[in-house]
Amino acid sequence: MLALTARRMGYRIAVLDPELACPAGPVADLALTASFDDSKALRRLAEASDVVTYEFENIPTESLRQIASIRTVLPDPSVLHICQHREREKMFLQSSGFPCPGFEVVASAGNLAAALKKFPGKSRLKSSAFGYDGKGQLALDSKADPAEAWARAKIPRAILEEHVPFVRELSVLVARNAQGRSLAFPPFENRHSAGVLERTVFPARLADPVANEALALARQIAEKIGMVGLLGVEMFEMPTGKILVNELAPRVHNSGHLTVEACHTSQFEQQIRAVCGLPFGLVAPLCPAAMFNLLGDLWANGEPDWSPVLALPGGVLHLYGKAHARPGRKMGHLTVRASTPEDAIRLGTEALTPIRQAAGLSTLAL
Numbered sequence: 001m002l003a004l005t006a007r008r009m010g011y012r013i014a015v016l017d018p019e020l021a022c023p024a025g026p027v028a029d030l031a032l033t034a035s036f037d038d039s040k041a042l043r044r045l046a047e048a049s050d051v052v053t054y055e056f057e058n059i060p061t062e063s064l065r066q067i068a069s070i071r072t073v074l075p076d077p078s079v080l081h082i083c084q085h086r087e088r089e090k091m092f093l094q095s096s097g098f099p100c101p102g103f104e105v106v107a108s109a110g111n112l113a114a115a116l117k118k119f120p121g122k123s124r125l126k127s128s129a130f131g132y133d134g135k136g137q138l139a140l141d142s143k144a145d146p147a148e149a150w151a152r153a154k155i156p157r158a159i160l161e162e163h164v165p166f167v168r169e170l171s172v173l174v175a176r177n178a179q180g181r182s183l184a185f186p187p188f189e190n191r192h193s194a195g196v197l198e199r200t201v202f203p204a205r206l207a208d209p210v211a212n213e214a215l216a217l218a219r220q221i222a223e224k225i226g227m228v229g230l231l232g233v234e235m236f237e238m239p240t241g242k243i244l245v246n247e248l249a250p251r252v253h254n255s256g257h258l259t260v261e262a263c264h265t266s267q268f269e270q271q272i273r274a275v276c277g278l279p280f281g282l283v284a285p286l287c288p289a290a291m292f293n294l295l296g297d298l299w300a301n302g303e304p305d306w307s308p309v310l311a312l313p314g315g316v317l318h319l320y321g322k323a324h325a326r327p328g329r330k331m332g333h334l335t336v337r338a339s340t341p342e343d344a345i346r347l348g349t350e351a352l353t354p355i356r357q358a359a360g361l362s363t364l365a366l
């Protein structure tokens with residue numbers, strides 16, 4: 001999506017991805033199939049490019065530094081260094097005074113035993129490295145057996161985080177340029193299922209003070225971390241209206257996919273503008289919208305029959321062209337535009353019902 005947008009803006013594209021069948025490959029002028037630490041491929045990518053960015057967090061920071069010795073890399077590798085490691089990210093948020101759920105660093109069963117005592121109710125053990133889509137997490141409570149849980153987690157380092165009874169999950173995508181100017185999209189309202197983003201609603205249905213607080217936090221975080229590019233800030237809205245920061249993504253974000261249809265400028269274009277030194281585009285919403293992720297589970301009985309979705313007047317189907325559908329794998333998404341967020345939710349949910357049923361899945365909640 002980033003490459004397609006860059007092409008439309010007149011840029012030529014080089015990509016590096018370890019997978020031969022990566023979705024960006026066919027859209028790129030130069031597609032390098034190599035591991036993220038292949039020095040020769042990194043050098044080729046750098047030499048072929050004017051500016052290099054990334055849209056995936058599990059890249060060694062060292063590799064970005066190697067590219068940065070030849071060409072500009074944005075966001076700076078130091079930003080990825082923080083955001084790709086939950087412990088560093090939490091320490092950054094906490095030490096900068098940004099509100100986030102309570103946590104303890106855990107590197108042994110003994111640490112876990114002590115940490116569990118700190119949080120009397122439910123908690124989550126989250127791996128410090130390589131977590132995404134809820135992977136590398138264990139739900140625990142204060143009665144859990146620390147030795148058993150630590151053995152089951154099979155991770156070298158983690159944080160134990162208190163479970164927070166949020167009323168809503170939000171995200172704010174803020175773009176910041178090299179001159180320090182920032183511009184955020186209005187907040188997105190997200191719902192996850194089994195740790196994976198299920199649905200985004202736009203604009204988020206929030207009281208103004210809550211929306212303003214979310215926007216202010218995202219801008220302050222972008223500034224503090226020295227962001228150039230797009231920063232996704234995932235947040236929890238608490239029953240009191242207070243916001244807690246969950247995590248940071250120094251890249252285009254799944255909740256922003258609907259900006260392609262619902263905003264003057266998409267998140268992809270805004271990211272390209274930020275890293276190429278162009279002025280920002282308008283972020284005002286064009287219409288309410290809902291985005292539904294299409295996971296590999298929908299392919300349980302073969303390629304879905306997309307007719308109900310294709311028949312939706314405000315519907316836009318995106319399929320990423322990934323070669324293999326696996327349960328939980330993000331294969332595409334559906335964006336539905338409508339005159340209210342509620343209509344967008346209802347129309348999308350209804351259109352997906354027969355497709356889900358054909359794959360043996362239950363209907364999504366409204």
Ligand SMILES: Nc1ncnc2c1ncn2[C@@H]1O[C@H](COP(=O)(O)OP(=O)(O)OP(=O)(O)O)[C@@H](O)[C@H]1O
Binds near residue numbers: 124133
């Ligand atoms: N402390 C918490 N209290 C309650 N729910 C939580 C908490 N932490 C995470 N969750 C739930 O689990 C989801 C995934 O958690 P988190 O964002 O930390 O994981 P991730 O695997 O890094 O996800 P991502 O794919 O967004 O990178 C959250 O969006 C939220 O629904």
Ligand SMILES: [Mg+2]
Binds near residue numbers: 234246247
């Ligand atoms: Mg998350």
